[in-house]
Amino acid sequence: MTASAVPVLLVLLVAVLFAALFLVLSYWLGPRRRDPLKESPYECGIPARGTVQIRFFVRFFLVALFFLIFDLEAVFLYPWVLVFRSSLESGAAAFALGEMGVFLAILVTGFVYVWRKGGLEWQ
Amino acid sequence: MIDTSLRWIVLAPLVGAAVNGLLNRRLPRRAAGLVGCAAVAVSLALAVRAVLRLAALPADERVLTDTLGRWIASGSLQVDAGFLLDPLSAVMILVVTGVGFLIHVYSLGYMAHNAGLPRFFAFLNLFIGAMLVLVLAENLPLLFIGWEGVGLCSYLLISFWFDAEANADAGRKAFITNRVGDFGALLAMFVLGVALLPHLGPGEGLFSFPVLRAHAHDLTGVATLASLLLFLGVTGKSAQIPLYIWLPDAMAGPTPVSALIHAATMVTAGVYLMARLSFLFVLSPAAMSVVAGVGIGTALFAATIAVAQTDIKKVLAYSTVSQLGYMVAACGVGAFAAGVFHVVTHAFFKALLFLGAGSVIHAMHHEQDLRAMGGLARRLPLTWPTMLAGTLAIAGVPPLAGFVSKDEILFAAFLGARGGFPWLWLAGFLTAGLTAFYMMRLIALAFLGESRASPEARANVHESPPTMTVPLVVLAALSVAGGFLGWPHALGGGARLQAWLAPVFASGHGAAADGGHGSAGLEWTLAGVSTLIAIAGLGLGYLAYVRRPRLVAAARAWLGGRPAQVLGRKYFVDELYGRLIYRPLQRLADVVCFRWVDRGLIDNLLVGGSAVVTIFTGSLLRLMQNGLVRFYAWVFALGVTVFAVYLTFLG
Amino acid sequence: MITVPPVNWPALLPYLVIGGGGLVVMLVDAFVRTLRKDHLTALTGLVFLGAAIAMIAVKPEPGPQLGGMLTVQMYTRFFDFLLLGIGLVTTVYGSAVYSQDGDYRPEFYPLVLFAVLGMMVLVAASDLLILFLGIETMSLAVYALVCGRRGELRSSEAALKYLLLGSFASAFLLMGAALLYGCAGGTSYAALAAVGGTGEGGPLFAVGLGLVLVGFAFKVAMVPFHMWTPDVYDGAPAHVTGFMATAVKAAAFGALIRFVTIALPGLAAHWSGLLTVLTVLTMTAGNLLALVQASIKRMLAYSSIAHAGYLLLGVLAILAPAGGDPGRPLRESAVVQAAGSGLLFYLLGYCLMNLAAFGVISQLGRSGGVEADQVDHYRGLSGRQPVAAAVLAVAMFSLAGIPGTVGFLGKFYLFEAAIRAQLVPLAIWGVVNSLLSVYYYLRVVVVMYMSDDQTEPFDGRNWETILLAGCLAALVVLLGVFPAAVHGLTSLAFGTMLG
Numbered sequence A: 001m002t003a004s005a006v007p008v009l010l011v012l013l014v015a016v017l018f019a020a021l022f023l024v025l026s027y028w029l030g031p032r033r034r035d036p037l038k039e040s041p042y043e044c045g046i047p048a049r050g051t052v053q054i055r056f057f058v059r060f061f062l063v064a065l066f067f068l069i070f071d072l073e074a075v076f077l078y079p080w081v082l083v084f085r086s087s088l089e090s091g092a093a094a095f096a097l098g099e100m101g102v103f104l105a106i107l108v109t110g111f112v113y114v115w116r117k118g119g120l121e122w123q
Numbered sequence B: 001m002i003d004t005s006l007r008w009i010v011l012a013p014l015v016g017a018a019v020n021g022l023l024n025r026r027l028p029r030r031a032a033g034l035v036g037c038a039a040v041a042v043s044l045a046l047a048v049r050a051v052l053r054l055a056a057l058p059a060d061e062r063v064l065t066d067t068l069g070r071w072i073a074s075g076s077l078q079v080d081a082g083f084l085l086d087p088l089s090a091v092m093i094l095v096v097t098g099v100g101f102l103i104h105v106y107s108l109g110y111m112a113h114n115a116g117l118p119r120f121f122a123f124l125n126l127f128i129g130a131m132l133v134l135v136l137a138e139n140l141p142l143l144f145i146g147w148e149g150v151g152l153c154s155y156l157l158i159s160f161w162f163d164a165e166a167n168a169d170a171g172r173k174a175f176i177t178n179r180v181g182d183f184g185a186l187l188a189m190f191v192l193g194v195a196l197l198p199h200l201g202p203g204e205g206l207f208s209f210p211v212l213r214a215h216a217h218d219l220t221g222v223a224t225l226a227s228l229l230l231f232l233g234v235t236g237k238s239a240q241i242p243l244y245i246w247l248p249d250a251m252a253g254p255t256p257v258s259a260l261i262h263a264a265t266m267v268t269a270g271v272y273l274m275a276r277l278s279f280l281f282v283l284s285p286a287a288m289s290v291v292a293g294v295g296i297g298t299a300l301f302a303a304t305i306a307v308a309q310t311d312i313k314k315v316l317a318y319s320t321v322s323q324l325g326y327m328v329a330a331c332g333v334g335a336f337a338a339g340v341f342h343v344v345t346h347a348f349f350k351a352l353l354f355l356g357a358g359s360v361i362h363a364m365h366h367e368q369d370l371r372a373m374g375g376l377a378r379r380l381p382l383t384w385p386t387m388l389a390g391t392l393a394i395a396g397v398p399p400l401a402g403f404v405s406k407d408e409i410l411f412a413a414f415l416g417a418r419g420g421f422p423w424l425w426l427a428g429f430l431t432a433g434l435t436a437f438y439m440m441r442l443i444a445l446a447f448l449g450e451s452r453a454s455p456e457a458r459a460n461v462h463e464s465p466p467t468m469t470v471p472l473v474v475l476a477a478l479s480v481a482g483g484f485l486g487w488p489h490a491l492g493g494g495a496r497l498q499a500w501l502a503p504v505f506a507s508g509h510g511a512a513a514d515g516g517h518g519s520a521g522l523e524w525t526l527a528g529v530s531t532l533i534a535i536a537g538l539g540l541g542y543l544a545y546v547r548r549p550r551l552v553a554a555a556r557a558w559l560g561g562r563p564a565q566v567l568g569r570k571y572f573v574d575e576l577y578g579r580l581i582y583r584p585l586q587r588l589a590d591v592v593c594f595r596w597v598d599r600g601l602i603d604n605l606l607v608g609g610s611a612v613v614t615i616f617t618g619s620l621l622r623l624m625q626n627g628l629v630r631f632y633a634w635v636f637a638l639g640v641t642v643f644a645v646y647l648t649f650l651g
Numbered sequence C: 001m002i003t004v005p006p007v008n009w010p011a012l013l014p015y016l017v018i019g020g021g022g023l024v025v026m027l028v029d030a031f032v033r034t035l036r037k038d039h040l041t042a043l044t045g046l047v048f049l050g051a052a053i054a055m056i057a058v059k060p061e062p063g064p065q066l067g068g069m070l071t072v073q074m075y076t077r078f079f080d081f082l083l084l085g086i087g088l089v090t091t092v093y094g095s096a097v098y099s100q101d102g103d104y105r106p107e108f109y110p111l112v113l114f115a116v117l118g119m120m121v122l123v124a125a126s127d128l129l130i131l132f133l134g135i136e137t138m139s140l141a142v143y144a145l146v147c148g149r150r151g152e153l154r155s156s157e158a159a160l161k162y163l164l165l166g167s168f169a170s171a172f173l174l175m176g177a178a179l180l181y182g183c184a185g186g187t188s189y190a191a192l193a194a195v196g197g198t199g200e201g202g203p204l205f206a207v208g209l210g211l212v213l214v215g216f217a218f219k220v221a222m223v224p225f226h227m228w229t230p231d232v233y234d235g236a237p238a239h240v241t242g243f244m245a246t247a248v249k250a251a252a253f254g255a256l257i258r259f260v261t262i263a264l265p266g267l268a269a270h271w272s273g274l275l276t277v278l279t280v281l282t283m284t285a286g287n288l289l290a291l292v293q294a295s296i297k298r299m300l301a302y303s304s305i306a307h308a309g310y311l312l313l314g315v316l317a318i319l320a321p322a323g324g325d326p327g328r329p330l331r332e333s334a335v336v337q338a339a340g341s342g343l344l345f346y347l348l349g350y351c352l353m354n355l356a357a358f359g360v361i362s363q364l365g366r367s368g369g370v371e372a373d374q375v376d377h378y379r380g381l382s383g384r385q386p387v388a389a390a391v392l393a394v395a396m397f398s399l400a401g402i403p404g405t406v407g408f409l410g411k412f413y414l415f416e417a418a419i420r421a422q423l424v425p426l427a428i429w430g431v432v433n434s435l436l437s438v439y440y441y442l443r444v445v446v447v448m449y450m451s452d453d454q455t456e457p458f459d460g461r462n463w464e465t466i467l468l469a470g471c472l473a474a475l476v477v478l479l480g481v482f483p484a485a486v487h488g489l490t491s492l493a494f495g496t497m498l499g
Helices: A002-029 A058-075 A077-090 A095-115 B005-028 B030-058 B087-108 B117-136 B140-158 B165-199 B209-214 B216-237 B246-252 B256-264 B266-276 B285-305 B312-332 B337-363 B384-393 B401-415 B423-447 B455-459 B466-486 B496-504 B518-547 B550-559 B560-566 B570-624 B629-650 C009-031 C037-057 C075-099 C106-123 C129-144 C155-184 C189-198 C203-218 C228-235 C239-264 C263-293 C295-324 C334-363 C386-400 C406-420 C426-447 C463-481 C484-498
Strands: B063-073 B077-085 C062-065 C070-072
Touching: A002 C203, A058 A095, A058 B560, A077 A095, A077 B560, A095 B117, A095 C009, A095 C037, B005 B030, B005 B063, B005 B117, B005 C155, B005 C263, B030 B063, B030 B077, B030 B087, B030 B117, B063 B384, B063 C070, B077 B140, B077 C463, B087 B256, B087 B266, B087 B337, B087 B466, B087 B496, B117 B140, B117 B256, B117 B266, B140 B246, B140 B256, B140 B266, B165 B209, B165 B216, B165 B246, B209 B216, B209 B560, B216 B266, B216 B285, B246 B256, B246 B312, B246 C263, B246 C334, B256 B266, B256 B312, B256 B337, B266 B337, B266 C129, B285 B423, B285 B560, B285 B570, B312 B337, B312 B401, B312 B423, B312 C075, B337 B384, B337 B401, B337 B466, B337 B496, B384 B423, B384 B466, B401 B423, B401 B466, B401 B496, B401 C062, B423 B518, B466 B496, B518 B550, B550 C075, B560 B570, B560 B629, B560 C463, B570 C263, B629 C155, B629 C203, C009 C037, C009 C070, C009 C106, C037 C075, C037 C106, C070 C106, C075 C106, C075 C239, C075 C334, C075 C463, C075 C484, C106 C129, C106 C334, C129 C155, C155 C189, C155 C203, C155 C228, C189 C203, C189 C239, C203 C239, C203 C263, C203 C295, C228 C295, C239 C263, C239 C295, C239 C334, C239 C484, C263 C295, C263 C426, C295 C334, C295 C406, C295 C426, C334 C386, C334 C406, C334 C463, C334 C484, C386 C406, C386 C426, C386 C463, C406 C426, C406 C463
Parallel strands: none
Antiparallel strands: B063 B077, C062 C070
């Protein structure tokens, strides 16, 4: 086990050394001339109009979360479609359809709940 | 046979105790007493029913069992929570519930004006429950629970009036002295367990009495050790030399308690234990000799002290110690049936005497000093004859109860002499005379002659209420007639109690177990001699304290003050124990244990030191808990790295 | 080609009841306008009872389900009943708290149901995928439960911390599962056992295993993955803390015990050294830190870490004999049997006493926006609420391992098994640790009983909670005196898992 790990370690070591080498080199060799433009966040582009840490309205997160959840679960449909094709051949189509039906029903329940509870209202 | 009513015999008083104990002040006084009496009455009724069932069985099958379930199941240590009713425990439960019930009823009157009545009845019921556990237990550990339970109740009831320091001290003395004995009993249990364990068959409970008995031959090697350790327990509970010292002090409790616990029932637990394990004791002649010697020694010793006591209850207390000595001696000579017989008759007459004394104390407004009584016979028309019956019974006047059972013991002691001079018999014989004498002295000082009470006390003397006098009458009847339960063959009786108990006991070791071995002529002779000394003792007492009071003064003058002082101070045993045991122990405890070990080593170095170290470390670790998630995640990642590195390279 | 595995409906019935019940409760809450809050409590209670009845009434053939993804056997049923019980108790505690607060939180009920579903699946899992599914279903619901008081900063902060670190742990678990899949060519426990037993896994397999164990270690709060515990236990409402301290821990240990006995019986030698060090650290750190806490909830959080350490001792005892003789099946070892049944007994007792304690804490209610979470808040409680004080005292005695309580016997069984597994130094260290713990547990009792101070404002009363907590405390004592029947049961349950 130890023997087989030696190459991995070597690669790691080399990577670390390389990174360190170039950091040190650029620190030594690079010329440094300061001016206000260089200090600005975006050297070439629209000047920044405030700090990055601004507060978002909490609804953004909520909607983003809902989107993420439902989106991810919708993605789940794609592999199912592929499998469903083969299940048509093996005669398990009804079962596969039923499974997806249950899955969607649970999803819809969640959706209905969110809707009824006012989670989708922008207030 | 299985009889599931046995558990209810035990549970009924415990339920009563729970009701009284939990509701306590919320219960009306009258209800508290009724609950207490009813609980014991139920137990008594069930006990009678169970004993009748038992009696209906053929003699060699007389065993009823009731197993509640497995109590301890730990490897080969299997102990059931179970009850066993055989002829021996049958006798005991009838005495405990019967006499117990009478004393409960008596307490209704005696304690009527006391605060804390529910507490009193709760303790009293708890005691009955514990005592029934003790006598019905199917195995040693359960018996030990009852054994400790009655000890606890004894402690609680001795200190019942705990606001007086002396009562609390007496309670503690009883408890601590008993612990010395309990220690022996516990060790004995361990010895038996270790000895028996390798021989145990499948499904046999380690400490179960039937199993112990069946394996008695496996116990021969440890019989002497186990018997002597058990006997140490007996000396504690049954107040024998050297642990008898707590019983006289226990009289600080209410008088019904003295009657129930410290005369009729609890103190006989030791005798019961020896009877229960008779098969073990007979394996060791040496232990039996010790038992017999200590028993008869206690009987004589305590009787001499009783002669000089002036407190009515103290006289009875030493008398109890003395009578217990008889019972123990009976076991020691192998006459277990005679010992149990004396337990029964003693329960009748000693309970009667204590309750009578209680009635006197009640009448005299809590005056207990005999020197301040006298002439009560006319004022207490019911207490007086019943007390007299009790006195004649304990003194051994035929055909009263005490005569028969005591005579059985003396007869067995005489036969047990094995060729030598019957010292045991002689000591018992002298004790019988002393007993008659000091009881006559008590009667004379309290009931006869002129009253020595203060005039106002004299005016207020009154007979007790019926709740108190009815139990007295019942007990008096039992004291008179109780002897016929076991009237010996030789004197033309049926010896029914002995026959009833016979299957329970191992045959005695070279001793007369059942009174059937000696000749009838010898028994007649001994009975006659006993009767003579009883009458002589009574007569001397009457002469000295009623007819010729000057005789006492003359005797005192002739002897000088010394003997009276020695007897009055109980041979200075308490002082001796104080010098020899208490004070050195106290110094040891104070200097070595407390100052060096406890305060120096443990408190300062170990407790203080370890507390400082742990709290210091804890506080350091606490710094890590800074509440920052990124730090937590960092530690987490560190942990993962350690995991990965370890498993990759070291695992 | 997909083949449909046979579906054994009776075996899956309890899961379906709980899951479906959760959905129904959710919909009822969303649609029924005229709902009173005790309706939801009753409905949730019915779902729990229904699942329990389903388990009692329908007795399926034990064995693997759904093509070996789940296993239903007496072992999992033992945990199912335990978790259902905890869920039910938490529901009652929670509804009492919310009615005391006047703050109605209907989402609490489906969340408890879903959490319990996740836990039941977690314990029954026989495949890393299902394990992950269970752990996530449980975790997501518990994250939301921790945030049980929406307006309160501490509660939200705790939820966020738990979510972040929990996701962290889940990621490692997933990564480990991926590595194992790569090495073993399958995700079922059986596949892992096959590879692990031959020792062909190589370092990647070992690391994968390590990462999966990190996932478990996070849930059971093993040092050094324990840092979240005090903050989260402290921030969550008391009834949720109680739920986390008992149900989450029981489920995680239930799954961990199955995982180590089934998936890695031959691998003990590889990581028992590491686990030994972590066990010692977990016990010690938990107890040392608990000593210096002023907050009773933080104290119980550290105490739960310490208890995790004692339980890990049992896990080590299971693995120790296998390490000595890899070829020998675990079920033939009496030591393994003793350690396993001791673990289950300990877990049961641990859940009982913690639930009793948290019941009392939650029913004392809130004053000035905070719960009665400081030890000092309990000054003189015995005078104000004798029953509550007695229940809490029993729980503390049991946690400290005083004889006569289930806590003592649990420790006794565990330490005894450890000694039989020749882990004597560890067992001694465990005893020293439980001695240390007596101090901080009994401090609560001292504060309650030896102070006449009646100025503390916390005096909430709720008879349902106190009745329930009282019953639990009674069980603590009952099992502490008559353990035989239950210990026999745990022994049997553990036996079924070994096969």
